[in-house]
Every structure is written in structure tokens, then in C-alpha cells.
Amino acid sequence: MTEPASGAVLYAVADGVARITLNRPDRLNASNADMSRGLTAAFSCAAADPDARVILLSGTGRGFCAGADMQVLDELSANPETPNSGSGGLRYDGLMLLPKPVIAAVHGPCAGIGLAMACAADIRLAAEDAFFVAPFAGLGLCAEGGLAWSLSRLIGPGNAADMLMSARRVGAQEAYAKGLVSQVLPNDGFIAAATEYAHMVATNAPASFAIMKRQLREADLQDFEAARTDAHALTQETLKSADFKESMTAKREKRLARFTPVTSVFEPPVSKS
Structure with missing residues (x-):
């Protein structure tokens, strides 16, 4: 790092x-x-x-x-x-x-x-x-x-x-x-x-942050139906995720959820001038 x-x-x-x-x-x-x-x-x-x-x-x-x-x-x-x-x-x-x-x-x-x-x-x-x-x-x-x-x-x-x-x-x-x-x-x-x-x-799920940032970034380029369809597919995906299962377990056990960390490489676009 x-x-x-x-x-x-x-x-x-x-x-x-x-x-x-x-x-x-x-x-x-x-x-x-x-x-x-x-x-x-x-x-x-x-x-x-x-x-x-x-x-x-x-x-x-x-x-x-x-x-x-x-x-x-x-x-x-x-x-x-x-x-x-x-x-x-x-x-x-x-x-x-x-x-x-x-x-x-x-x-x-x-x-x-x-x-x-x-x-x-x-x-x-x-x-x-x-x-x-x-x-x-x-x-x-x-x-x-x-x-x-x-x-x-x-x-x-x-x-x-x-x-x-x-x-x-x-x-x-x-x-x-x-x-x-x-x-x-x-x-x-x-x-x-x-x-x-x-x-x-x-305290919330890092993987959800990444998905939501992409959704917000793409929203201007989509009509409502495209955004809804995308959200439906992502909902099916996230319902199967370890983070969702962990959040439900944490609620039952009355504790904070321990979500999966997210790492990435920061590669911003670079100006030529």
C-alpha cells in the first residue's frame, strides 16, 4: 500500500x-x-x-x-x-x-x-x-x-x-x-x-456502497425501466450474498453486522494538461 x-x-x-x-x-x-x-x-x-x-x-x-x-x-x-x-x-x-x-x-x-x-x-x-x-x-x-x-x-x-x-x-x-x-x-x-x-x-455493507455508487453514476444514462430492471437483477444477486445473510443473523442476535471488506485500486482518469 x-x-x-x-x-x-x-x-x-x-x-x-x-x-x-x-x-x-x-x-x-x-x-x-x-x-x-x-x-x-x-x-x-x-x-x-x-x-x-x-x-x-x-x-x-x-x-x-x-x-x-x-x-x-x-x-x-x-x-x-x-x-x-x-x-x-x-x-x-x-x-x-x-x-x-x-x-x-x-x-x-x-x-x-x-x-x-x-x-x-x-x-x-x-x-x-x-x-x-x-x-x-x-x-x-x-x-x-x-x-x-x-x-x-x-x-x-x-x-x-x-x-x-x-x-x-x-x-x-x-x-x-x-x-x-x-x-x-x-x-x-x-x-x-x-x-x-x-x-x-x-457500519453498513461496503459491497452495497460499491453497487449503489454505480447505480447512481449510471442513473442519468438510463430511463426508469432500465434502472428498475437493473435494480431487480441486483436485488436477486444481493439477496444471495453473504452480507445479506450476515445482516439477518446480526439482527436476530442483536449485534452489529460484520460485513465483508472491499478493496480496490484507485485509478482516476488523468488529465493531459
Whole structure:
């Protein structure tokens, strides 16, 4: 198993939850190549670790991620042909392909590539002080990181157009009302509450997570009948699974189920620029 290679990202596993923490607090966790390499290593660890059933992504200091580091933007401004060291070649939409749930715990600023990262997670929790910004129109850029797709899928095309074209700050309560985040939690004890939520999710069956992530990913490409037919076949399959039998036994014995771990290889799509 590859250990995270950079102090820009912290990694730890406890009680079924892999904590991946962006760790450039002096730069509001702005993304650079070191962070991207660290994230790739951390997600690779979590994917391959049978003890990591759920991944919790958060940031140290005053914010989640303020976007690309200004040094990176300056380099790209001077030479647009320069490989984008802000992403380190990593496409954050690779998180969607992981068979394990990714929960983004967002406090303070979540902007630019940080917003793309959060939108690639399966679940987003926000602290009361969280705010979300897609700054690209104000920089003369396009909607990067697949945000035109992922943001529209989460909050609808009209709301996505508002965020992308106005480049305005969207606070936690507005983000909740639009469906961008699932819960808004108090600032005090936010990470502890998000970790408790992740531990609750981690008590469920890892194999079910992998199936559900695929179902959710494919839903936009299916009509209802195709989704229903797929679900019926998967139901017949999972009814025969060891996890289902274990869950029924655990209920009869009034204990927590001991589900089969899932491991995988993290192979995110890689950008050419």
C-alpha cells in the first residue's frame, strides 16, 4: 500500500473511516502539485485498505480549499501551455469511480478546484461558516473540473448557471436549500460531528456502497425501466450474498453486522494538461 507522499495531505484510518485532510492551512488549502500527489496517494491507500470503509475529506485551518494556488495561476498566465501543476494531472472526478463513499466535510471557503473536488464526493456536509464559489467567469476562464456537469447534476442547470456566471459566494444555508449539501452543522465541533456521521455510514455493507455508487453514476444514462430492471437483477444477486445473510443473523442476535471488506485500486482518469 502506498503511503501519502506529501505533508500537504494527512491520512489516518480509525473505526472504518479513512480521514484524508488537506493540509496547507497557510494557503487556505489551495491546490498545487504536492497536494494532488498527496491526494492520489491517500485515495490509493484508502481504496486498497480493507479497514477503510468510508472516506472523509476535509481541510485544516480556516477553510476546505480556496481553489488553485495563486503561484499556479501565475505560471499558467505566463505560459498557458505549461502543464497544470495545480491539479498535478489528477482529475478529481476519479472519486466517483471509487467503490467507497467519499464524504466532503466543508468549512470556510470551498472555491474553484476545491468546489470541483467537493462536487465529486458522494455526500457533502457543510459547517455554518462554509461558502462555495465558482470564480471562473471572473478570471476569464471556463467552468473547470467538469463543474458544468457535476454542479448542474446536483443543483439543476439554472442554479448552476447562476453560480458559474455570477461567480458569487453561496453560503451554507443557500447551498443546503439548493441541494448542494446534505446537512449544515454547527461550526463548533464540526469535524467531530462529520466524523461521527462517517462512522455511522461505515457500519453498513461496503459491497452495497460499491453497487449503489454505480447505480447512481449510471442513473442519468438510463430511463426508469432500465434502472428498475437493473435494480431487480441486483436485488436477486444481493439477496444471495453473504452480507445479506450476515445482516439477518446480526439482527436476530442483536449485534452489529460484520460485513465483508472491499478493496480496490484507485485509478482516476488523468488529465493531459
